[in-house]
Amino acid sequence: MRSPKLVLTVLGTLTAAIALSACAPGGASPENTPVIAPVTESANDLQGATVELVVGQVLNINTGDLAVDSYEGEVADPAVAEFVQGREEGDATFNPGVQAVAEGTTTVTMTNQDGGIQPLEFTVEVSAG
Template sequence: MKSLRVLAAAVVVSAAIGLSACAPANPETPVIAPVTVDVNELQGKNVTIVIGQTINVTTGDLPVDSYTAEVSDESVLAYTPGRIEETAEFNPGFTGVRVGQSDVIMRNIQGGIQPLEFSVTVNADDSAE
């Protein structure tokens, strides 16, 4: 019976240690949810995000790695191309770097699709207010 209790205690301690690995590195840093936008809804739009927030661009039936992007001010907005790694697909996206505004042109490398022109406004993180 005593060995059963020791085993149970060891399982509880192992679970607690394992779950602590899931905690954010800095609990003071809030997690900012991404903004998900379908590629067909971007034309002529302005998307507003905060510093550190991302725009997740869904590409519908087109491959996630078939888009390129030109960002007019890369000090305001960073582009991450879509990619396929083994069985995982990662959508193209943009991350707010600093306060400002940037124009974006996305093109599909397969051609035949009108370039998407839109802008992104990056605001300061006002969650502390």
């Protein structure tokens, strides 16, 4: 007959080993997926610019004094990148942006519903990383 203390010790050791293996570098679990920091640019600085991103990275666009939801965007090649609409949810504000989807180069055109603002056009180059 096994002692309850021995069984608990073995179970505790196994639990700790499993928990630590999930933290080991190079594991395949989602917790080990590296976080890619977003690139933040001001809308005023993007006209004619080229922004380099890696697959999975986001371009966060600071709209300054203009409402974050006042911009609409169109990506020439949606297989390379996609536009993410700015929005406000409760107390949280989410800037518009561009999500890098796959390797390649595409142009992005942003327009603002507030009249008199010229379309904002820039290039996004996406690499594998």
